[in-house]
Amino acid sequence: MNLTPDSKVLIQGFCEFISATHIAQMKAYGTNLVAGVDPGCGGQQIYDLPVFDLVEEAISKFGQIDTTIICVHPYKVLDAALEAIASHIRQIIIISAGVPPLDMVELLRKTETHEILLVGPNSPGIIVPGKILLGTQPSEFYTPGSVGIVSRSSTLTYEVAWELTRAGLGQSISVSIGSDAIVGSSFSQWLQILDEDETTEAIVLVGQPGGESEEAAARYIAEAIDKPVIAYIAGRHAPTTKSWHQSGNLATVVRRDHNFGTTQNKSAAFQAAQVPVAEYPAQIPQLLKKVMGNR
Amino acid sequence: MDLLEYQVKEWFNKMGIPVLPSQRIDHPTDLKRLKIRYPIVLKSQVHADERAKAGGVRIVETTIDAIAAAQNIFNLPIWGELPEVLLAETKYDAKDEFYLAVVLDTALCRPVLLGCKEPDIDWESPGEKMQYVVVEQEFSPFYARRLGLKMGLQGALIQSISDIVEKMYQLFVQKDLDLVEINPLAVSVSGQVMALNGKVRVNERAINRHPEIAQMAAKMLGRHRSSKINSTLGDWDGLEMHGKIGILGNGTGSVLTTLDAVVNAGGKPGVSLNLRHSFLTDTGPTTFCDRLETGLKILAADKSIQVILINFLGSIPQVSEVPEVIANFIQLDPKELKSHLSNGSKNQPKHLPRLVLRLAGSDFQDARKYLATLKPEGETLIIVENLDEAVTQAVRLSKLPAYKR
Numbered sequence: 036m037n038l039t040p041d042s043k044v045l046i047q048g049f050c051e052f053i054s055a056t057h058i059a060q061m062k063a064y065g066t067n068l069v070a071g072v073d074p075g076c077g078g079q080q081i082y083d084l085p086v087f088d089l090v091e092e093a094i095s096k097f098g099q100i101d102t103t104i105i106c107v108h109p110y111k112v113l114d115a116a117l118e119a120i121a122s123h124i125r126q127i128i129i130i131s132a133g134v135p136p137l138d139m140v141e142l143l144r145k146t147e148t149h150e151i152l153l154v155g156p157n158s159p160g161i162i163v164p165g166k167i168l169l170g171t172q173p174s175e176f177y178t179p180g181s182v183g184i185v186s187r188s189s190t191l192t193y194e195v196a197w198e199l200t201r202a203g204l205g206q207s208i209s210v211s212i213g214s215d216a217i218v219g220s221s222f223s224q225w226l227q228i229l230d231e232d233e234t235t236e237a238i239v240l241v242g243q244p245g246g247e248s249e250e251a252a253a254r255y256i257a258e259a260i261d262k263p264v265i266a267y268i269a270g271r272h273a274p275t276t277k278s279w280h281q282s283g284n285l286a287t288v289v290r291r292d293h294n295f296g297t298t299q300n301k302s303a304a305f306q307a308a309q310v311p312v313a314e315y316p317a318q319i320p321q322l323l324k325k326v327m328g329n330r
Numbered sequence: 331m332d333l334l335e336y337q338v339k340e341w342f343n344k345m346g347i348p349v350l351p352s353q354r355i356d357h358p359t360d361l362k363r364l365k366i367r368y369p370i371v372l373k374s375q376v377h378a379d380e381r382a383k384a385g386g387v388r389i390v391e392t393t394i395d396a397i398a399a400a401q402n403i404f405n406l407p408i409w410g411e412l413p414e415v416l417l418a419e420t421k422y423d424a425k426d427e428f429y430l431a432v433v434l435d436t437a438l439c440r441p442v443l444l445g446c447k448e449p450d451i452d453w454e455s456p457g458e459k460m461q462y463v464v465v466e467q468e469f470s471p472f473y474a475r476r477l478g479l480k481m482g483l484q485g486a487l488i489q490s491i492s493d494i495v496e497k498m499y500q501l502f503v504q505k506d507l508d509l510v511e512i513n514p515l516a517v518s519v520s521g522q523v524m525a526l527n528g529k530v531r532v533n534e535r536a537i538n539r540h541p542e543i544a545q546m547a548a549k550m551l552g553r554h555r556s557s558k559i560n561s562t563l564g565d566w567d568g569l570e571m572h573g574k575i576g577i578l579g580n581g582t583g584s585v586l587t588t589l590d591a592v593v594n595a596g597g598k599p600g601v602s603l604n605l606r607h608s609f610l611t612d613t614g615p616t617t618f619c620d621r622l623e624t625g626l627k628i629l630a631a632d633k634s635i636q637v638i639l640i641n642f643l644g645s646i647p648q649v650s651e652v653p654e655v656i657a658n659f660i661q662l663d664p665k666e667l668k669s670h671l672s673n674g675s676k677n678q679p680k681h682l683p684r685l686v687l688r689l690a691g692s693d694f695q696d697a698r699k700y701l702a703t704l705k706p707e708g709e710t711l712i713i714v715e716n717l718d719e720a721v722t723q724a725v726r727l728s729k730l731p732a733y734k735r
Contacts, residue, residue, distance in 0.1 A: 051617060051647040056693065110539050133607050135506050135536035136434055143439050144467055157606075159644070173644040175692045188583020189606075193644040194717065197690065214582055215535075216436045243583045247437045270586035272593035273569055315591060317718065 036152060036228060037101045037126065038208070040065045040167050045093055045100045045124070047072045047115045048107030049081055052130045057171045058082040064168040069097045072115075090122045102126040102169055104160065112156060113138040120145060128170055129155030132215065139217040146219060153219025154212060159189045161210045172209065180205015182323060183229035185222055186241035187212050187248065191269060194316050195241055202320030207235040214243070222252035230260050237263045237327050239319055240310075244270045245296045253304035263326035266305040267313040270298045331532045331547055334375045336417045338528040341505070345497045347512070348524050352419035358400040361393055361418065368392060369421045372399050378409040386413070389421060422524055424516030428481075429460075430495060431511040432502045434533075441465045441502065443473060443495055445481045449514035469503070471496050490523050491515075505543065506536030535607075538615075573598025574636045574728040576629035576683065578622070580606050580646050588641045591717060597725035600635045603628065618647040619655050626659045630682050638683045639724040641717060643690035653700040660685065660706050684727050687713045688720035 044066055046053070059082075061068055070085045070093045077088035087093045094100055103119045105112055105127060112134045119127055127146070134156040146153045154160060160170015165179035176197040182204050186192040192211040199206060210225055212218050222240060229235045238260070242249040249268065256264050275297055294300040302312045311326070313319045333341070339349045351366045364370070374386030381387060386408050388399040396418070403416055427449035435442045443463045451460065461480040465473050474492035483491055498510045509531040516524045537543050569589070575597050579585035582604050589599045603609075605621045612621075629638050646652070664682055689698055701713055709727060714720045 054645075054647070057645065109535070133535045135539070136436065136508075136533055137441075137503060137506055137536070140434070140440060171645060173691045173693065176644070176690075186583070188581055190579065190581035190641075190644055191583030191587055193691070194584065194587060197643070217439050241583065243586055245436075269583045269590060272590045272599070273586050274571060315594065316587060 038161065038163050038167055038169070041067060042101035042126075042167075043097060043099070044068050044169060045070055045072060045090065045103040045119075046084065047090065047103055047105045047119065048111070048131075049073060050106045050108060050131055052132065053104075053106040053171060055082045058084065060174060061168050061170075064162075064166075064174055066167050066169060069093065069100070090118050090124070094122055100124050102128065104128045104130060104170060105155075106130045109133040109156070110135065110138075113142055116142050116153075117145070120149060120151060125150070126152045126169075127154070127219070128160045129153070129158060129213070129219065130160065130171060131155070132157035134215055136215075136217045139215070139219075143217070143219065154210065155215075155219060156213050157189070157215040158211045158213035158218070159192065161208065162206075163208050164206050172211075176200060177209065178205040179207075181207050181234055181236040183207045183232065183235040183238045184209035184241065185212065185225040185229060185238065186210070187218065187222070188214050188241060188243055188269065191241050191243070191316075195239055195267065195319060198316045199239070199320055199323070202324075204320055204323060207232060216246070222248050223255040226252060226255060226260055226264070230262055235262065237265070237323055239323070240264055240266045242266065242268045242301055244268070244273065244275070244298050244301070247295065249301040250304040253301075253308040253310060256305075256310055257308040263323075264310045265313060265319055265322045265326065266302075266310050267316060267319055268298045268301045268305075271302075271314070273298070331534060331537065331543075331550070332377050333530040333532070333546070334377065334415075335373060335527060335529075336375055336415065337546065338530045339417075339525070341501060341530065342525055342528055345501050347494055347497050347501075348522075350420045350422055350524060350526070352417055355400060355416040355418050356414075358397045358404065361396045361400055364393070364396070364418060366418065366420050368396075370396065371419045371421050372396060372403060373417045373419065374403045374406065374408060374413040375415045375417055376408045376411045376413050378411065381408055384408045422516055422526060423518065424514070424524070424526070425519045426517040427514035427526075428491070428517065429511075429513045430491070430498065430515050431509065431513075432495070432498045432507075433509045433511075434502075434507075435464075438464055441469075441499070443477045443499070445477045445491070445495070447481055451513075465499070469496075469499050474499070486521055487517070490521065494523060494525070501530075505530075505540060506533045507531060508533045569599075569602045571599050571601065572634055573600040574634060575724050576600040576632065576635040576638045577602035577641070578605055578625045578629070578638065579641045580604070580618075580644075582606075584641055584643070588639060588717070588721070591721040592639070592725065595718075595721045595725045597721070597728055601629055601632055619651045622652065623655050623659070626655070630659075630662075630664070635683050637686060637724045637728045639686045639688070639720060641688045641720065642694065643688070643717075645691060645693040649693050649697060653697045656685070656687070656701060656711070657704055660704070660710055682710070684708075684710045685712070686720050686724040686727065687711070688715070688717050689713060690715050690717075 076086045079086045103124045105115045107115045109131045159172045162168045162172040164177040176193045178200045229238050305312050311322045342349050369391045372388045390396040429446040431444040446460045463477045474495035478488040478491045502510050511529040512525045516526050577588050585604050592599045603625045608616045
């Protein structure tokens with residue numbers, strides 16, 4: 036993974052989820068944004084960036100690109116990502132929300148076998164506070180420090196960061212892996228990255244109902260993570276309206292887990308892994324201070 | 331979004347999945363011009379699963395009986411839904427009945443093929459009877475044969491079942507489905523297979539890239555402008571609750587955290603909407619501000635809602651247009667909400683709900699300044715930065731008597 040300020044960054048597409056403010060913010064943060072790619076707009080300047088029609092044109096001008104931030108219409112995300120992969124870009128962050136899931140299935144079949152770090156879709160990207168911003172995370176909520184955040188909700192990531200900042204706890208890396216039904220990287224992948232990251236002392240995992248990524252993360256923490264982890268799952272009081280027959284998880288039903296996807300199931304999994312679970316965001320700093328003090 | 335059986339069978343037919351000769355019946359008198367032979371099965375075209383149990387499926391032998399049965403079915407609501415059309419279909423004698431499905435498993439991030447040698451699956455404990463094969467890489471027919479073998483099929487049946495599964499998979503990919511199901515798949519004495527009933531669930535995020543599905547969705551919405559929309563169209567990024575505090579947010583997690591906070595503070599959450607994605611009721615492209623405006627109107631049209639709690643933090647698309655949408659809303663005449671009333675109820679709201687806005691982040695500086703200049707009467711607009719404070723205010727306002735204009 037290359038999260039250093041000298042890594043070259045490209046933006047593919049300019050949709051509603053990215054604005055001049057985001058781009059200015061990234062630049063102000065020291066992110067080395069070199070160009071944009073927007074088919075049909077080659078030769079123009081958009082948000083102060085030179086724009087090309089193809090990724091390979093940008094590469095021939097600026098050399099190998101480390102990270103691309105994809106912000107095209109959701110129906111064009113698969114194509115943009117395949118173009119980036121064809122140009123040997125290894126870090127792909129998808130900001131666009133609402134990518135059709137079968138497109139993601141196709142993309143995952145590629146990235147899983149090519150050692151590509153894929154974040155999103157429907158993700159505000161990654162921030163290393165004080166160092167680099169790859170995406171649309173609002174930097175004002177962050178302050179450099181030693182707490183890593185991995186989340187699958189965008190706005191909730193900032194909510195948690197803000198609570199930490201207000202409680203005097205800075206952050207090392209914050210990533211939202213995306214809140215679409217199928218996303219590129221898993222909690223476990225990021226837990227491993229944060230576990231290996233030297234500045235990270237403790238990790239906050241932010242989840243929500245649906246799927247079983249939190250349960251898998253809980254098992255992974257019990258097996259492989261040495262740093263303290265605090266979990267927070269939104270939706271304790273939300274009605275569990277989506278039954279299995281509506282959630283598109285027949286195969287999971289075959290494996291017979293009736294509580295599949297519920298907040299309760301996720302909390303229980305974390306408790307079984309001895310991971311403290313916060314009941315609301317403001318409780319996270321309290322729990323963190325306890326576990327970090329014990330080290 | 332679920333399709334009706336007759337629509338499913340039209341798709342099956344186009345894909346080469348065998349279906350029985352059938353005819354769409356829009357009115358009982360259509361049965362006089364029936365082109366298929368008796369005995370026939372008349373089936374109510376509603377979304378409910380328990381249609382047969384509810385009396386929505388009848389076997390008839392003559393035209394007179396068929397007309398009487400059709401009149402009956404047309405007037406029989408099933409789970410509150412009356413059929414627009416019926417399907418008349420040739421009766422079929424099956425030796426065996428199987429279950430087949432292709433489904434997207436979002437936990438595995440892969441499509442899964444499912445098969446069972448019994449059609450009436452007890453979903454509470456499908457146990458060892460249900461077989462499945464995960465389609466890890468690009469589909470190839472061997473995945474379907476693997477399922478056939480796992481189901482314990484033998485001889486020519488392995489090939490005929492895997493042919494059907496292959497076609498189901500093609501349909502699944504072509505039309506961006508979450509689920510395609512054949513239940514039951516009949517097998518005759520001679521080994522011929524026939525899809526007697528089927529289910530298709532289209533993924534809501536992909537509807538607009540298929541013009542013919544977008545058209546079907548628009549029609550369905552036109553027919554069901556009722557609270558049933560949620561169940562017929564699946565999840566539209568909203569939660570239906572019945573409390574006094576409606577919630578709008580820009581992200582699922584944020585909406586859920588707000589909802590939890592309202593409950594923790596002793597309030598009752600009402601309908602909660604995530605504005606990040608377009609609603610299913612939007613058949614064309616929308617902007618964030620369009621969705622904010624629609625969201626406000628949906629919530630305001632709900633009689634039980636007295637307070638709308640908006641939680642925005644970080645950055646949202648077109649932030650500069652937000653204050654205008656809010657300002658327009660608080661000046662709205664409640665009568666204008668009529669078209670947004672979901673159930674055509676006669677009880678129009680006489681007042682608009684109060685608004686509590688939680689705006690956090692530097693993106694909102696200008697919006698906060700502008701909104702502070704609007705000073706509506708009766709605490710109809712409160713702007714705060716902290717979520718807990720916003721929640722406290724919303725809960726307090728929800729316990730006051732309604733604001734009268």
